[in-house]
Amino acid sequence: MTNEDELRARLREAAEAHRPDRARMLARVERGMAADALAAPARPLRPVPWLRVAGAAVAVAGIFAAGGYAVTALSDQSRSVSAAGAEPRLRAEGVIDPGSNRYWAQSDLTVTTSTPLSGLVVELRVAQTGGVASTGNWRSLPAEDFTVSVREDGGALVYRWTLTAGRTVPAGRHVFAGQYNHAEGGREAGSDTYTVTATDTSGHRASARGGFAPTTP
Structure with a gap:
């Protein structure tokens, strides 16, 4: 090796x-x-x-x-x-109460708001068709929350509800009604009108207006 x-x-x-x-x-x-x-x-x-x-x-x-x-x-x-908030969604509808008769009638105005209101003015104009005279009025909201006036103006009986400053209308449906006598017989309501102006708690405004279908109770 x-x-x-x-x-x-x-x-x-x-x-x-x-x-x-x-x-x-x-x-x-x-x-x-x-x-x-x-x-x-x-x-x-x-x-x-x-x-x-x-x-x-x-x-x-x-x-x-x-x-x-x-x-x-x-x-x-x-x-x-x-x-x-941009504009309160406001609706209104006017009808003649089914309890009306040949001598007396009640105009019902239903106001629907989607938001609480800090301001509200509701005006109902009942055309003077003969013998129209107020017998009263009411609202589904508290009476102390509104100032109410009834007057003759331009050929119509005018009901006006104004929300008192500092009071609030809650969201929902609310009814305003004007009661009155009229000449005997069926009364045509086609010339009756209403106007609603509302302000929500953010200061935005909305309005609604319309009329009533002709009726002959």
């Missing part, structure tokens, strides 16, 4: 006899990584496994979805409030 062959044989024996210390190697690797992390400048985060990325995306999507829903709901609510 030559010197070269003998050297190779000894190296092979030494390699086969070597058993690496796994724990010591891992410890050295960890210490090296920690030292690199402290010494190296900040770098972008390493990609995480696919499942973790997917989970994070779902979680973030859920957060934005919930946040978006809240913002949308708030925006919708703001638009609704603005629409209602």
Whole structure:
């Protein structure tokens, strides 16, 4: 055996006899990584496994979805409030009360508001068709909340209800009625009219006007 062959044989024996210390190697690797992390400048985060990325995306999507829903709901609510606040939704309908007869009648005016009102004026004009004279009036709202006047004006008997300053009309349906005698027989109400002017608690105004269908009780 030559010197070269003998050297190779000894190296092979030494390699086969070597058993690496796994724990010591891992410890050295960890210490090296920690030292690199402290010494190296900040770098972008390493990609995480696919499942973790997917989970994070779902979680973030859920957060934005919930946040978006809240913002949308708030925006919708703001638009609704603005629409209602821009002008109170006001409706009015006038009818001759079915209890009217050949000598006496009652004109009913139903006012519907979508918002509370800080100002309200309701005017009912009953055309003078002969013998028309007031016998009273009423409203479904508290009597002390209104100032009422009844007068003759321009060939009509005029009832006027004015909301007292500082009082509020709640949202909903409210009835105003004028009562009067008239000449014997059926009375035509086609010339009777009404006007309603309202102001909501934000200062926005709305109005409604109309008439009554001809009737012959």
